[in-house]
Amino acid sequence: MSKRTFGGMAALVLACAATALPLHVARADEAQVKCDLRFSLEGWSIIYKHAEGHGTVTCSNGQSSRVKISVVGGGLTAGKYRIENGKGEITKVRGIDDVFGDYAQAGAEAGVVKSGTAQVLTKGTTSLALAGTGEGVNLGVSVGKFTISKP
Structure with missing residues (x-):
């Protein structure tokens, strides 16, 4: 796997994690x-x-x-x-x-x-x-x- 492909995949994973994290926190707050x-x-x-x-x-x-x-x-x-x-x-x-x-x-x-x-x-x-x-x-x-x- 090239450095360019790996870097693109890493950026995609981080973007997905950043997007998913606020949704999870909002649900936890709602359940309080x-x-x-x-x-x-x-x-x-x-x-x-x-x-x-x-x-x-x-x-x-x-x-x-x-x-x-x-x-x-x-x-x-x-x-x-x-x-x-x-x-x-x-x-x-x-x-x-x-x-x-x-x-x-x-x-x-x-x-x-x-x-x-x-x-x-x-x-x-x-x-x-x-x-x-x-x-x-x-x-x-x-x-x-x-x-x-x-x-």
């Missing part, structure tokens, strides 16, 4: 939005787990939306519960549209009268950390999905 979820949820489980609720998502970029929450799954569970003033932190999103969808859920629950939950759920690279307290009786181990959708 953090969203907070405030919610209430009520449900039951007898082998099959079902809960519904509502809430509000507010993001650090100023976007916000009312949301509907549903939880379905199965496992060795039994109980009835209600969570008021639940909180969630959603990370690794580019905007509020990335919040909507199904999050994988697995957990162990135990509670009588005063019930509580703390879980970390995932949807691809997006994480949802939930915490809440409430009332009810629940016992068991389950897997399922936690869905955030538009009302």
Whole structure:
């Protein structure tokens, strides 16, 4: 390979790298939005787990939306519960549209009268950390999905 061809190829590689680098950095910056979820949820489980609720998502970029929450799954569970003033932190999103969808859920629950939950759920690279307290009786181990959708 001649010096001229090698120099031309090197310049082409550097130009491609310089062009690709800003696009990659822009995507990383876009994914730095953090969203907070405030919610209430009520449900039951007898082998099959079902809960519904509502809430509000507010993001650090100023976007916000009312949301509907549903939880379905199965496992060795039994109980009835209600969570008021639940909180969630959603990370690794580019905007509020990335919040909507199904999050994988697995957990162990135990509670009588005063019930509580703390879980970390995932949807691809997006994480949802939930915490809440409430009332009810629940016992068991389950897997399922936690869905955030538009009302």
